[in-house]
Amino acid sequence: MGTIVTVASQKGGVGKTTTALNLGYSLSRFGGGVLIVDGDPQASLGIASNLKQQTKVGLMDVLLGRATPEEIVVPTRDGLLALVGMGRVDPADLGSLEEAARSGALGALVRRLAAGYGYTLIDAPAGAGSITVGFLAVSESVILPVQPRTLSLKTISSFLKVIHWTRRTSNPDLRLSGVLVTMFDAARRADVVAIEEVRSTFPPDVLFRTTIPLDDGLEEASVRAVPAWLLPGAEHAARSYMELALEVKSRAFEG
Amino acid sequence: MGTIVTVASQKGGVGKTTTALNLGYSLSRFGGGVLIVDGDPQASLGIASNLKQQTKVGLMDVLLGRATPEEIVVPTRDGLLALVGMGRVDPADLGSLEEAARSGALGALVRRLAAGYGYTLIDAPAGAGSITVGFLAVSESVILPVQPRTLSLKTISSFLKVIHWTRRTSNPDLRLSGVLVTMFDAARRADVVAIEEVRSTFPPDVLFRTTIPLDDGLEEASVRAVPAWLLPGAEHAARSYMELALEVKSRAFEG
Numbered sequence: 215m216g217t218i219v220t221v222a223s224q225k226g227g228v229g230k231t232t233t234a235l236n237l238g239y240s241l242s243r244f245g246g247g248v249l250i251v252d253g254d255p256q257a258s259l260g261i262a263s264n265l266k267q268q269t270k271v272g273l274m275d276v277l278l279g280r281a282t283p284e285e286i287v288v289p290t291r292d293g294l295l296a297l298v299g300m301g302r303v304d305p306a307d308l309g310s311l312e313e314a315a316r317s318g319a320l321g322a323l324v325r326r327l328a329a330g331y332g333y334t335l336i337d338a339p340a341g342a343g344s345i346t347v348g349f350l351a352v353s354e355s356v357i358l359p360v361q362p363r364t365l366s367l368k369t370i371s372s373f374l375k376v377i378h379w380t381r382r383t384s385n386p387d388l389r390l391s392g393v394l395v396t397m398f399d400a401a402r403r404a405d406v407v408a409i410e411e412v413r414s415t416f417p418p419d420v421l422f423r424t425t426i427p428l429d430d431g432l433e434e435a436s437v438r439a440v441p442a443w444l445l446p447g448a449e450h451a452a453r454s455y456m457e458l459a460l461e462v463k464s465r466a467f468e469g
Numbered sequence: 470m471g472t473i474v475t476v477a478s479q480k481g482g483v484g485k486t487t488t489a490l491n492l493g494y495s496l497s498r499f500g501g502g503v504l505i506v507d508g509d510p511q512a513s514l515g516i517a518s519n520l521k522q523q524t525k526v527g528l529m530d531v532l533l534g535r536a537t538p539e540e541i542v543v544p545t546r547d548g549l550l551a552l553v554g555m556g557r558v559d560p561a562d563l564g565s566l567e568e569a570a571r572s573g574a575l576g577a578l579v580r581r582l583a584a585g586y587g588y589t590l591i592d593a594p595a596g597a598g599s600i601t602v603g604f605l606a607v608s609e610s611v612i613l614p615v616q617p618r619t620l621s622l623k624t625i626s627s628f629l630k631v632i633h634w635t636r637r638t639s640n641p642d643l644r645l646s647g648v649l650v651t652m653f654d655a656a657r658r659a660d661v662v663a664i665e666e667v668r669s670t671f672p673p674d675v676l677f678r679t680t681i682p683l684d685d686g687l688e689e690a691s692v693r694a695v696p697a698w699l700l701p702g703a704e705h706a707a708r709s710y711m712e713l714a715l716e717v718k719s720r721a722f723e724g
């Protein structure tokens with residue numbers, strides 16, 4: 215109950231948002247209630263962009279005192295999943311958002327919302343800036359999506375440093391849920407080699423066994439910020455995200 | 470003399486760093502001195518990562534008073550180009566870096582370094598956060614790299630909002646140098662259509678005529694943070710970045 219996991223990476227464009235949306239959707243099929251938090255102030259390009267019909271308000275509005283937590287969560291019709299976004303973050307407000315992340319106010323708000331769900335998945339902005347760190351401070355674990363081309367000792371150890379620092383300063387329990395290889399092109403020798411190298415360098419649990427294949431069908435789903443299941447043409451990726459959900463759930467039982 | 474241009478985008482992984490490096494290199498061939506600023510605190514994954522042999526210090530160190538501006542710039546052997554990075558930015562320092570961006574200290578430091586070069590190109594972190602805005606505050610113009618798949622009215626107008634706000638608050642002269650289509654796969658019908666749609670929607674100068682092709686050869690160059698010219702196998706992209714340099718220079722004369 216109330217598990218909070220952040221999807222984060224220092225590199226941009228690696229599939230954080232796609233993962234938060236599709237893993238969140240897959241996890242929600244098992245029941246218990248799943249909340250997806252679009253934590254990226256550039257929400258216009260992410261998950262919350264298609265919430266704009268149902269609500270214009272999000273986390274920023276609660277932080278600024280102009281909305282209540284109840285007003286900003288949008289449940290899906292099947293009741294298994296809910297979404298919440300940052301709301302409108304004008305450039306002028308960005309400083310106070312970063313400050314709210316550092317002070318713990320942003321994390322406390324997410325914790326409050328997460329209490330009503332079995333599982334909360336946070337889509338972080340690219341980088342390891344204040345906003346991302348504010349989410350990590352209240353997370354049980356973090357998922358790091360990486361493309362094969364940048365999958366390396368350096369990428370992973372660089373991110374582990376962020377985890378270690380967060381444990382020392384604000385969240386001693388934060389752990390790496392796993393590194394998720396995304397946009398994997400099995401036909402590309404270089405991709406296959408990159409994955410094998412990392413599997414041989416790190417302990418077995420560091421890399422998820424599930425990898426997400428490069429799937430052009432995902433692009434249309436992403437453009438509409440819709441989980442791949444709900445749009446024909448991205449079955450490979452959709453199936454992989456369901457496998458990932460099973461792997462995540464089995465790891466949770468092992469603690 | 471002393472022109473400062475920032476390469477920025479809200480979306481991650483669109484080719485900001487690749488553009489800063491390759492456009493900067495191409496522009497430097499014309500003389501006048503070019504400075505490339507790796508403005509991304511995640512420098513370990515960007516341009517400054519291969520500076521680490523020559524210098525461990527960067528902008529952050531000058532801001533923290535532990536290095537001088539002269540110590541942080543690394544000239545290349547041919548003397549036509551120089552590079553400077555953020556230096557080591559520990560998670561604990563991120564807040565003060567964001568504050569230095571908002572106070573104008575970061576921009577003032579960049580201006581001071583830029584005075585010695587005909588052209589300064591800043592590689593910004595993904596997003597339109599405090600650090601990016603701190604660079605825009607001292608820039609003459611901004612280049613927005615976009616992939617065909619996300620090239621849309623929404624992407625461009627969202628970024629124009631950031632430019633308008635920066636003009637109102639700190640830099641009335643900031644203008645859009647142009648939108649640069651990157652990773653363009655001419656064999657993909659969807660890519661071709663996306664570009665044509667935007668060209669028909671916006672005035673002719675908004676999109677650069679030059680587009681950067683998807684070029685697998687660029688990946689090795691990027692991994693080593695080396696301009697494509699210096700590594701065989703990425704000729705298409707290298708040639709396109711030279712064409713872009715010519716286009717940028719011709720636009721400068723038209724003012």
Ligand SMILES: Nc1ncnc2c1ncn2[C@@H]1O[C@H](COP(=O)(O)OP(=O)(O)OP(=O)(O)O)[C@@H](O)[C@H]1O
Nearest residue numbers: 226227228229230231232340427428429436480481
């Ligand atoms: N498995 C996949 N196959 C093909 N395309 C994909 C896949 N996963 C993601 N994409 C596409 O790659 C692009 C980047 O994905 P996404 O937006 O999820 O990354 P991100 O890490 O959230 O980016 P940002 O750093 O901007 O937040 C999107 O256009 C998306 O549609």
Ligand SMILES: Nc1ncnc2c1ncn2[C@@H]1O[C@H](COP(=O)(O)OP(=O)(O)OP(=O)(O)O)[C@@H](O)[C@H]1O
Nearest residue numbers: 225226481482483484485486487595682683684691
């Ligand atoms: N024209 C191209 N063809 C093929 N690959 C490319 C091209 N341009 C960039 N890439 C690759 O795409 C990835 C992302 O590029 P890059 O790092 O320049 O983007 P970015 O916008 O700086 O990302 P970030 O948001 O993380 O700073 C890199 O692996 C790079 O090698």
Ligand SMILES: [Mg+2]
Nearest residue numbers: 230231254260
């Ligand atoms: Mg995202």
Ligand SMILES: [Mg+2]
Nearest residue numbers: 485486509515
């Ligand atoms: Mg970059």
